[in-house]
Structures are given as structure tokens and as C-alpha cells.
Amino acid sequence: MTIADQRTDGIQVSTAIAAVLIFVGAIAVRGVSGVGPIAPSDRERAPDELRAPMQFLGPGAQLRASELTPRVREVLRSEWSAVQPVVATLTGCPPTAEWLSTPAGQRFERLAAELRRGSREEALAALHLCFELARRSEWHPGLLARTQHADKLAGLLQEWLRAWGERSADDTLLSEPAVAATIAYGALMRRVSQPLPLGGSDEALARAQSFLRGLLLDSQGQATRLSIAIRARHPAALERFDAKRGQLEGFAEAFENSWPELDGECGE
Amino acid sequence: MSADLAPRKSVAARQIAASCALVALGALLTSVQLDGNGEWVGTGYASLGVGLVTALLTLVFAPRGQLDLPRDPLTALSAVSHLLGLAFLVAGVLAPGGAWMFFEVLLLIALLARSGERGAGPSRGAFLALAAMLLLRLWITYQGSQHRWQLMSVDVPVLSSLPFEFLAPLQSISLGAFTPHELGFPPAGLEFAPTVAVWSLGFALLVLGLAWRARAASEHENDRVHEAIWELQPNVARLVERVLPESEWRELGLHALSERALRKRIEALVVERIAARRDFERAVRAANLLATTNTGGYGGEIQQALLERNQE
Numbered sequence: 001m002t003i004a005d006q007r008t009d010g011i012q013v014s015t016a017i018a019a020v021l022i023f024v025g026a027i028a029v030r031g032v033s034g035v036g037p038i039a040p041s042d043r044e045r046a047p048d049e050l051r052a053p054m055q056f057l058g059p060g061a062q063l064r065a066s067e068l069t070p071r072v073r074e075v076l077r078s079e080w081s082a083v084q085p086v087v088a089t090l091t092g093c094p095p096t097a098e099w100l101s102t103p104a105g106q107r108f109e110r111l112a113a114e115l116r117r118g119s120r121e122e123a124l125a126a127l128h129l130c131f132e133l134a135r136r137s138e139w140h141p142g143l144l145a146r147t148q149h150a151d152k153l154a155g156l157l158q159e160w161l162r163a164w165g166e167r168s169a170d171d172t173l174l175s176e177p178a179v180a181a182t183i184a185y186g187a188l189m190r191r192v193s194q195p196l197p198l199g200g201s202d203e204a205l206a207r208a209q210s211f212l213r214g215l216l217l218d219s220q221g222q223a224t225r226l227s228i229a230i231r232a233r234h235p236a237a238l239e240r241f242d243a244k245r246g247q248l249e250g251f252a253e254a255f256e257n258s259w260p261e262l263d264g265e266c267g268e
Numbered sequence: 269m270s271a272d273l274a275p276r277k278s279v280a281a282r283q284i285a286a287s288c289a290l291v292a293l294g295a296l297l298t299s300v301q302l303d304g305n306g307e308w309v310g311t312g313y314a315s316l317g318v319g320l321v322t323a324l325l326t327l328v329f330a331p332r333g334q335l336d337l338p339r340d341p342l343t344a345l346s347a348v349s350h351l352l353g354l355a356f357l358v359a360g361v362l363a364p365g366g367a368w369m370f371f372e373v374l375l376l377i378a379l380l381a382r383s384g385e386r387g388a389g390p391s392r393g394a395f396l397a398l399a400a401m402l403l404l405r406l407w408i409t410y411q412g413s414q415h416r417w418q419l420m421s422v423d424v425p426v427l428s429s430l431p432f433e434f435l436a437p438l439q440s441i442s443l444g445a446f447t448p449h450e451l452g453f454p455p456a457g458l459e460f461a462p463t464v465a466v467w468s469l470g471f472a473l474l475v476l477g478l479a480w481r482a483r484a485a486s487e488h489e490n491d492r493v494h495e496a497i498w499e500l501q502p503n504v505a506r507l508v509e510r511v512l513p514e515s516e517w518r519e520l521g522l523h524a525l526s527e528r529a530l531r532k533r534i535e536a537l538v539v540e541r542i543a544a545r546r547d548f549e550r551a552v553r554a555a556n557l558l559a560t561t562n563t564g565g566y567g568g569e570i571q572q573a574l575l576e577r578n579q580e
Contacts, residue, residue, distance in 0.1 A: 005278070008282065012285045012342075015282070016285040016288065016289075016345050018292075019285065019288040019349065022289065022292035022295070022296050025296055026295040026298075026299045029299050029300055029308075029310050030299045030316055032310040033455075034303040034307060035455060035456065036456055037305065037455070037456040037457065038305055038456070220460075220461050222413060222461060231415070239415075242414075
């Protein structure tokens with residue numbers, strides 16, 4: 001047998017052994033079972049990271065607002081310290097769009113925009129401000145179908161989601177707040193698109209659908225991480241999103257169940 | 269045996285080994301899926317079990333003479349690769365469960381057993397059926413990835429256009445409903461695009477590997493027959509190969525025989541064919557073929573007289 005023949009036989013034997021090993025691997029790998037979804041909030045956090053970030057969006061958010069102060073950039077800290085208490089102590093339930101056009105409201109909008117451009121903690125602070133405004137201002141359309149207030153508030157959430165929605169889905173600090181912001185946005189736009197039982201604004205619905213599709217579906221039409229997180233937290237929210245009617249109903253129901261005090265009438 | 273035959277045999281053997289590796293790689297790719305946590309997990313043993321039973325039944329219903337009987341480690345690997353390759357191929361395309369799956373199994377057994385009769389691996393029709401089943405599975409998986417747990421939804425005319433919420437259950441009809449559990453999705457969900465790419469690649473490798481293996485195994489068997497014939501004197505071997513052309517070896521049942529049975533079969537075939545040829549030549553010689561062209565009458569009588577003169 002020549003050296004070339006020996007080499008040929010060696011290759012043949014090696015290939016045959018490789019085939020056997022791959023078959024064994026193929027059979028073994030079939031039995032590998034996966035684990036359940038691991039929520040970003042369940043992952044290991046940095047020691048100094050803020051705990052329970054959803055409390056910054058809840059009814060008792062003002063109790064923890066001071067924890068955000070040292071995490072805001074120094075150039076914004078004084079502005080934050082001035083604006084946050086104003087929103088947290090807003091009284092009289094002013095209509096949202098009208099209050100935002102006041103000097104205090106304009107200051108609020110400028111601060112929220114600056115915070116959105118900052119760190120993760122500042123993004124949480126911006127969302128905290130939006131939820132505080134939603135809690136203390138009037139955005140319910142009412143019988144006169146005044147949708148501009150809910151539309152303005154939804155616009156603030158949309159800007160936040162545009163900046164942070166996609167990247168916060170895997171963030172230990174912002175994943176849950178991002179889910180909350182998306183649900184709130186969908187619920188608000190449901191108010192805007194259908195303020196009364198009959199009729200409604202197709203333009204507002206199309207706008208909301210377009211934005212939410214970009215947020216919840218990737219370029220191949222598959223669910224994004226944020227969409228998966230929403231489905232895990234609020235399974236019914238996306239059930240009707242692709243239906244012919246009531247696309248935002250699931251968001252509205254999830255929002256009402258999770259934040260009953262955010263009724264657009266300051267809980268009155 | 270002439271010296272130039274050794275490398276030829278080696279090529280066929282190497283091709284069997286390589287095709288088996290290709291089949292194994294395809295099997296591996298159809299056995300994994302990427303879950304929502306970004307980890308590769310298995311597709312489970314249930315469908316592989318059904319695939320294995322289907323492959324076994326296919327072999328049982330195939331004609332006995334066409335089965336590749338292993339005679340050495342390489343042919344053993346070839347036979348096992350054929351069986352496992354079919355099992356993984358079927359497991360990779362089956363509908364997740366329910367009545368469809370069993371209908372598919374019956375169809376596949378019929379198609380694969382029929383194609384096995386020709387002894388050249390699964391036929392084109394069987395591969396087309398497998399590809400159609402793969403598409404159905406990919407479609408169902410896509411629907412599941414979109415959280416639509418049905419094959420399709422058909423709108424009911426008129427009713428679906430009415431803007432009343434209470435009519436929602438009546439406005440469309442779900443066809444082929446299934447559950448995430450039936451689909452065998454991992455607990456963390458399925459990453460559709462990479463999983464489908466891997467499954468499709470695995471399917472392609474399995475189909476190519478099985479077809480290649482069938483060709484290589486046939487070539488390997490032809491080498492054995494060739495080797496047995498060339499144990500004779502070269503002149504005799506050449507004559508035998510003229511009597512028994514290589515293109516007919518599989519149909520003549522020379523493949524998959526033991527060494528002794530192969531030689532006895534060659535011997536019997538040569539005796540039978542030479543006897544048949546001799547009988548034919550004798551019959552041709554005895555037959556008065558020109559008589560069939562005789563139209564009778566004036567010209568025919570003259571032709572017959574000349575013919576009889578020649579025969580004298």
C-alpha cells in the first residue's frame with residue numbers, strides 16, 4: 001500500500017468516525033430542553049443599580065424621586081430638583097396640553113427631552129416625570145372628545161419609546177418601565193383614536209399602529225424583545241393588535257388593570 | 269484483478285463515508301432550534317421516534333433483495349446512515365401533531381417504499397412530498413411565531429364586514445388550530461428566522477446526503493461485482509462483462525449479495541444468458557426468414573426456386 005493509499009484510507013476512516021460522532025451528537029442534542037424565559041429584571045444587577053424601578057412609575061413614586069437626583073447629570077440636577085416637585089405636587093387636575101403650554105409645562109418638556117438624551121437612570125427619571133404628569137393632569141377626552149391632551153401625553157411617551165424602547169428591552173433597569181410605557185402609549189392612543197363608543201380617528205389609529213409595529217416587530221416581521229416582554233407581562237395586550245377592529249383594546253385593558261388610578265381624571 | 273481497479277474502489281468507499289457525514293450533519297441541524305433566550309435546544313425525541321418507525325416500515329415494505337446488507341464497518345455505517353437519515357428527514361418535516369401527522373406518515377411510507385423498489389434511494393416524488401411537508405411545517409412554525417395558533421383564518425363573507433364586536437366569534441373560521449405545546453416550542457419561545465434557516469439547511473443536507481449515499485453505495489456494490497468478475501481470466505472477464513453489462517447489475521440482483529452468493533449468481537446468469545443467446549442464434553439460423561418476404565405468384569415462385577437451390 002502506497003503512502004497516498006494510506007492517506008486516503010486515513011481520510012476515509014476519519015470521515016466515517018466523524019459521521020458516527022455527529023449522529024451521536026444529533027441524537028443527544030434532541031434531548032436538550034430549554035429553560036423558561038429569563039426576564040432582564042431577574043438578571044444580576046450592578047450593586048449600585050436602582051432596585052424596583054417600577055416604583056418610580058407607581059402611585060408612591062414621589063417617595064423615591066430623591067434617589068434619582070444624584071443620578072442626574074450635574075448640569076440638569078438643579079433643573080430636575082426644581083421641576084420634579086412641581087409635577088409631583090400638581091393640583092387641580094389641569095388639562096395636560098394646556099399645562100404643558102404654561103412656563104412650568106414648557107420647562108417640564110425641556111427637562112424631559114434632556115433627560116431622554118442622557119443615561120439609563122436619566123431615562124427612568126424622564127419616564128417618571130411623564131407618569132407623574134399622567135397621574136396629576138386631565139387627559140380623558142370626555143363627552144366632548146377632546147383628544148388633544150391624551151395625544152400630547154402619548155407624544156411624550158412616544159418620544160421616550162423612540163429613544164429607549166428597543167434598547168431598554170434587555171436592560172435590567174429599564175425593561176419593565178419600557179413595557180409600562182408601551183402599554184400606556186397604546187392605551188392613550190386608543191383614547192385618541194376612539195374617544196367615544198362610535199366613530200373615531202383613523203389617522204390617529206394608523207399613526208399608533210405604525211409606531212407600535214416599528215417597536216414590536218423587527219425587519220423580518222418577528223417579535224422584538226420588547227414585544228416578547230410585553231406578551232410575558234400582559235398576555236392579552238397584543239392579542240388583537242393584528243385584528244381588523246379594536247387593535248388597541250388590549251393595551252387599554254392592560255393599562256386599566258395595571259394602573260387603575262391613571263384614569264385621565266386624576267382619580268377623581 | 270487489474271491494478272487500476274483499486275483506486276476506483278477507494279473513491280466509492282470515500283464517497284460513502286463523506287455522504288454519511290453529510291447525512292449526519294443534516295440530522296444534527298434538523299435536531300436543534302434557537303430559543304428566546306438565545307440558546308440552542310433540541311427538538312425532542314417524539315418526532316424522531318415517529319420518523320424512525322416510518323423509516324423502519326419503509327425498509328420492511330421495500331423488496332428484500334434491494335436492502336443494503338452490511339458486510340464491513342463501512343457498509344454498516346452506510347446502512348445505519350440510510351436508516352437514521354430517513355428517520356431524521358421524516359422527523360424534520362412532520363407536522364407537529366394530530367391527524368395531519370399520521371396522514372403524512374402513511375403518505376411517506378407509501379412513497380418511500382415505492383421509491384425503494386428502484387433501489388436508488390428516495391425518488392424525486394418522495395423528495396417533493398417531503399419538501400411540501402417541510403413547507404407546511406415552516407408555515408405552521410411561522411404562524412406560531414406570530415402567535416397565530418391556526419393554519420389560516422378565513423373571513424365569513426358579509427358577517428366579517430359588520431362593525432359589531434359581539435359578532436367577532438362568527439366573523440372568521442379557524443382552519444387547523446393547534447397549540448404551542450403541539451408545536452414543541454421551547455419554553456422561552458422560538459427565534460423563527462435562524463431556526464428556519466438551520467432546519468432548511470439540515471433538510472437540504474439530508475436530501476443531498478441520502479441521494480449521494482445511494483449513488484456511492486451503488487457504485488461500491490458495482491465495484492464488488494466488478495472485482496468478482498475480474499477474478500476470472502482477463503479475456504473471460506471481458507466476455508462476461510459483455511454478457512452482463514454493468515448498467516444491469518442492480519436489476520439482475522447482483523447488489524447486496526454475500527461473496528459466495530454473488531459468484532453463484534454471476535455463474536448462473538452467464539450460463540443462462542449464453543444458453544439463451546445460443547438458442548436464439550440457433551432459432552434464427554433454422555428459420556427461413558426470406559420466406560416471410562415471398563409475396564407468391566410469378567416472382568415468388570422464382571425466388572423460392574433460387575432459395576432452395578442455395579440451400580442445396
